[in-house]
Amino acid sequence: MFTRSSSHVLSAVDCGLAKTGIRYTAQSKKNRIDVQLLKDFPGIGVKGQIVAVKASTMANKLYPNNGAIYMNYKNAEPAIPIVTKQAAASALAALKAQQQQAKKEKKPKLNPILKDEIEKSKKESNKLLDLDELLAIDVEGLNNAELDLIFAKLPKKLILVVNTKDNSLISKMDKKYIINNIEGTLSRYIRETNTVSKFFGSENSVFTLRNEAGEELQSIEKLGTYFLQLQNEGKDATVTVVINSK
Secondary structure, eight states, rough: OOBHHHHHHHHHHHHHHHOOOOOOOOOTSEEEEEEESSSOBTTTOOBBBBOOOEEEHIIIIGGGGGGGGOOOSOOOOOOSSOOOOHHHHHHHHHHHHHHHHHHHHHHHOOOOOHHHHHHHHHHSSSOOOOOOHHHHTTTTOOOHHHHHHHHOOOEEEEEEEEETTEEEEEEEEEEEHHHHHHOOOOOOOOOOHHHHHHHOOOTTTTEEEEEEEEEEEEEEEEOOOOOEEEEETTEEEEEEEEEEEE
């Protein structure tokens, strides 16, 4: 059924060594052989367990690292006490439960904004913030780096094409619609979509729509060029909004 490698057999005879195992050629590698694991190998088994593996797995992975011994020859004896399949399964289950428990006991990560405030307080006064100060921190707010990213990625111009009649929009366009379009455009360029949503949902963000005459508007009713000014924490930028007809 199997073919032995003649080079292995001859070398063992020439050296006067007792054959302790049989190395199989590629013709028989599809068949599995019994080995005893001397170490834990995830996906294969645990230390002491006798498992059936491919000859290539034993030759290339287990045997070179002293991780297993051959058990596929006559009168083969285990090198260490044998671990049954049931015991191995119990050991793996216990290890998995231990790992899950360790994950649950891990300390939760602090919000980056809250962490920065605590570190800043330590440097300034060598003491932690008290409860009232912690509650006063706006963890949903934007830090300077996030604001800089928003204003750096804002589009310079937004072109919207609408249905019109005699240079007037069939349906007036609210300022909120324009803001939503800018938010959607910005989300395509910033991976941290939460940063974008926080900016446009922040109470500190102010959006002012004006026409070319500088008059403040709440909606647009005619074709033309308009300007939406965005402000937050002393930073501001203006997006040119062009309304064209289809």
